Amino acid sequence: MASKSKPFSSTRFNSIVEDDDDFQIPLTQTATAPKPSKKLKRSKHFSSGKENIPPNFFSNQDSILVQTQGFKSMPIEDFSLDSIPASFDYGGLDGDNVACSSACVDEVKEKEKEKGSLKSQGGYLCNSIESKLIKPRADCSLDSGNGNSPNEDFEELDVLLKLCDQAEEGESVGVSGMEEGYGIVEDENGGLVQCPLCGVDISDLSDEERQVHSNECLDKVEIEAQDASIPEEDQREPQVSGQVLQWLRSLGLEKYEDAFVREEIDWDTLQWLTEEDLFSIGIAALGPRKKIVHALTQLREGTTSPGIEAQPRKRSASGVETVNDASEEPVDNSKTAANKLITDYFPGFTTARKQVCTTSGEQQRVEKRGSGSGHKGGAAKNHVTTRKLRDIPSWCCIPGTPFRVDAFKYLRRDCSHWFLTHFHMDHYQGLTKSFCHGKIYCSSITAKLVNMKIGIPWDNIKVLPLNQKINVAGIDVTCLDANHCPGSVIILFEPPNSKAVLHTGDFRFSENAASMSFLQTCSIHTLILDTTYCNPQYDFPKQEAVIQFVIDAIQAETFNPKTLFLIGSYTIGKERLYLEVARVLRKKIYINPGKLHILKCLDFPEEDMRWFTLNEQESQIHVVPMWTLASFKRLKHMSNQYARRFSLIVAFSPTGWTFGKGKKKSPGRRSQQGTIIRYEVPYSEHSSFTELKEFVKLISPADIVPSVNNHGPDSAKAMISLLSSESQA
DNA sequence: GCGATCAGCT
DNA sequence: CACAGCTGATCGC
Numbered sequence: 074m075a076s077k078s079k080p081f082s083s084t085r086f087n088s089i090v091e092d093d094d095d096f097q098i099p100l101t102q103t104a105t106a107p108k109p110s111k112k113l114k115r116s117k118h119f120s121s122g123k124e125n126i127p128p129n130f131f132s133n134q135d136s137i138l139v140q141t142q143g144f145k146s147m148p149i150e151d152f153s154l155d156s157i158p159a160s161f162d163y164g165g166l167d168g169d170n171v172a173c174s175s176a177c178v179d180e181v182k183e184k185e186k187e188k189g190s191l192k193s194q195g196g197y198l199c200n201s202i203e204s205k206l207i208k209p210r211a212d213c214s215l216d217s218g219n220g221n222s223p224n225e226d227f228e229e230l231d232v233l234l235k236l237c238d239q240a241e242e243g244e245s246v247g248v249s250g251m252e253e254g255y256g257i258v259e260d261e262n263g264g265l266v267q268c269p270l271c272g273v274d275i276s277d278l279s280d281e282e283r284q285v286h287s288n289e290c291l292d293k294v295e296i297e298a299q300d301a302s303i304p305e306e307d308q309r310e311p312q313v314s315g316q317v318l319q320w321l322r323s324l325g326l327e328k329y330e331d332a333f334v335r336e337e338i339d340w341d342t343l344q345w346l347t348e349e350d351l352f353s354i355g356i357a358a359l360g361p362r363k364k365i366v367h368a369l370t371q372l373r374e375g376t377t378s379p380g381i382e383a384q385p386r387k388r389s390a391s392g393v394e395t396v397n398d399a400s401e402e403p404v405d406n407s408k409t410a411a412n413k414l415i416t417d418y419f420p421g422f423t424t425a426r427k428q429v430c431t432t433s434g435e436q437q438r439v440e441k442r443g444s445g446s447g448h449k450g451g452a453a454k455n456h457v458t459t460r461k462l463r464d465i466p467s468w469c470c471i472p473g474t475p476f477r478v479d480a481f482k483y484l485r486r487d488c489s490h491w492f493l494t495h496f497h498m499d500h501y502q503g504l505t506k507s508f509c510h511g512k513i514y515c516s517s518i519t520a521k522l523v524n525m526k527i528g529i530p531w532d533n534i535k536v537l538p539l540n541q542k543i544n545v546a547g548i549d550v551t552c553l554d555a556n557h558c559p560g561s562v563i564i565l566f567e568p569p570n571s572k573a574v575l576h577t578g579d580f581r582f583s584e585n586a587a588s589m590s591f592l593q594t595c596s597i598h599t600l601i602l603d604t605t606y607c608n609p610q611y612d613f614p615k616q617e618a619v620i621q622f623v624i625d626a627i628q629a630e631t632f633n634p635k636t637l638f639l640i641g642s643y644t645i646g647k648e649r650l651y652l653e654v655a656r657v658l659r660k661k662i663y664i665n666p667g668k669l670h671i672l673k674c675l676d677f678p679e680e681d682m683r684w685f686t687l688n689e690q691e692s693q694i695h696v697v698p699m700w701t702l703a704s705f706k707r708l709k710h711m712s713n714q715y716a717r718r719f720s721l722i723v724a725f726s727p728t729g730w731t732f733g734k735g736k737k738k739s740p741g742r743r744s745q746q747g748t749i750i751r752y753e754v755p756y757s758e759h760s761s762f763t764e765l766k767e768f769v770k771l772i773s774p775a776d777i778v779p780s781v782n783n784h785g786p787d788s789a790k791a792m793i794s795l796l797s798s799e800s801q802a
Numbered sequence: 803g804c805g806a807t808c809a810g811c812t
Numbered sequence: 813c814a815c816a817g818c819t820g821a822t823c824g825c
Contacts, residue, residue: 699816729815806822
């Protein structure tokens with residue numbers, strides 16, 4: 074059960090009570106207990122951030138000009154900051170909620186006033202929802218606007234804190250500290266030294282020999298544990314704890330066990346300890362510290378760590394027979410699933426699909442050389458790849474045209490027009506700089522990314538203008554903003570002798586998008602639809618609501634100046650969220666150089682760029698890759714790194730998946746472990762189910778092809794028919 | 803040694 | 813589950 078004496082449990086969480094329907098307080102509803110870590114894994118943070126911002130420009134040109142639109146290069150440090158205090162001065166208050174002095178409240182109020190005079194900018198950001206976000210209620214966030222005395226406010230906070238604590242207890246973090254584990258053996262004072270695992274007297278052995286001995290025992294224990302019938306998840310946790318102590322003893326440093334227990338340092342955490350950490354947990358002597366650091370280095374460098382499985386084990390229902398299915402079966406399974414065409418589930422579409430894909434199917438067989446992955450100079454290669462070419466899913470094919478959309482995984486020589494809807498890996502996968510299958514058609518922003526990140530020469534890229542019909546190989550093509558990530562487009566194909574096809578790529582429908590009126594005027598036969606959230610359970614709020622939620626939460630937590638805010642993002646995507654946060658709160662956002670590199674390629678107004686900084690000292694809001702927020706373990710590591718500067722981490726993980734079945738319309742879910750708070754906020758860049766319905770109704774297509782089938786065939790089928798029926802109604 | 807692909811894992 | 817993507821292993825050149 075959750076231990077009350079967690080290392081950092083002294084932190085308090087400050088929040089605000091909101092009674093609005095739209096803005097429930099994000100107290101944990103179904104706090105998910107963190108899973109025990111499974112494996113050691115090294116990970117590098119911030120390998121290469123990136124991002125960008127959607128454009129609002131219509132480039133008529135067909136390509137190369139894009140380069141010239143580049144941002145004039147300006148070191149981000151040079152942006153003018155005069156008007157933006159990097160942080161509030163809290164007069165040395167020390168971290169906790171006590172810091173909510175009236176002074177800081179005033180300060181924030183002041184800023185609230187200021188922002189009223191801010192103006193929205195152009196471009197993607199001209200979609201600024203700032204004005205919508207800042208409602209009078211926002212001003213209440215800090216002082217409640219109700220004339221409450223500070224004390225009264227604190228009472229409210231205390232109520233919240235209690236609720237949070239309760240919620241936390243329910244989470245049951247699972248003490249990893251001391252458990253029975255291997256049945257710890259005391260190498261008691263008597264001078265007798267026993268192996269803690271097998272109990273054998275190892276007093277006569279040298280330190281090294283003892284280490285060797287106990288390592289061997291450790292391996293045995295691990296193997297035995299693998300064979301045990303208990304589910305591995307259950308057995309691993311205690312193991313890990315014992316493992317740390319065991320390891321410590323093997324270094325002859327058992328006198329520090331207490332410190333490790335006190336700090337609940339499990340096996341994974343152990344890997345990340347720095348000498349500084351060791352000092353801070355009470356290992357004051359230099360010698361032992363060095364010894365541990367050295368051992369840790371070896372541990373990290375080792376291919377596998379002792380006691381942790383070298384190969385992933387497969388769980389099986391039987392619990393014993395795991396060997397067989399670990400080898401082949403999963404592969405087969407995934408293959409079948411991967412090869413299964415989404416549209417197999419949609420009888421209505423089969424004919425159309427066959428038309429398109431049969432051609433390519435035959436081509437496949439004839440092809441035989443070249444390669445599925447675009448090896449250099451196709452003709453030169455006559456070595457045969459044994460790998461079977463995958464069938465092209467129907468959502469990649471545009472009936473009535475020779476075009477492919479987001480189909481770089483399925484490169485074929487029968488096509489020379491390859492459209493890319495946006496720069497997300499699952500859409501450009503398979504595209505490499507040796508691409509030699511014709512031209513790539515995409516938006517200007519996507520083009521820049523494709524050129525910069527993948528290295529596709531500009532000669533192979535054709536930039537498609539937005540909101541403007543152009544002719545490609547005799548077929549009318551129109552791109553519209555998809556409202557997904559920067560540079561994302563939905564594409565309308567109008568073949569002269571065939572019916573119109575609209576490919577949405579990934580998109581978030583927004584009824585006020587001007588382009589939608591254009592779509593109404595078209596008669597669209599086939600709609601290739603982003604069905605990511607095509608299920609009624611995904612009925613998440615508008616982005617504005619979520620952004621407001623995040624802003625509120627940040628405002629609430631900034632009582633504590635030692636709070637670090639993390640906002641998750643993808644390569645590109647979620648920019649609107651953190652940019653709005655920056656603008657509304659008038660706080661700079663830290664991004665890493667990789668991310669900036671991408672930003673620079675984009676048509677960002679300078680006014681917006683100045684909210685970003687490369688100097689992390691200058692900001693308490695950091696944009697980080699989404700995956701770094703996935704586990705508390707990682708967050709904890711980050712927290713250790715920042716221990717001096719920040720006492721609390723508040724992370725926002727913006728994703729539509731936050732919206733599971735049980736969860737009802739809450740703009741955010743909160744969970745906490747010690748000094749780390751994570752909000753999962755349903756900020757989605759895909760259409761919600763409701764939006765999908767609206768969109769389908771608007772388009773009224775004769776046929777729908779789902780581009781995602783993630784809820785099982787039946788579900789997808791049901792949803793599509795539901796969509797269709799609603800659209801007819 | 804490098805690039806591309808794939809499996810595994812968030 | 814899987815939004816999107818990191819990492820490491822492997823294969824081919």
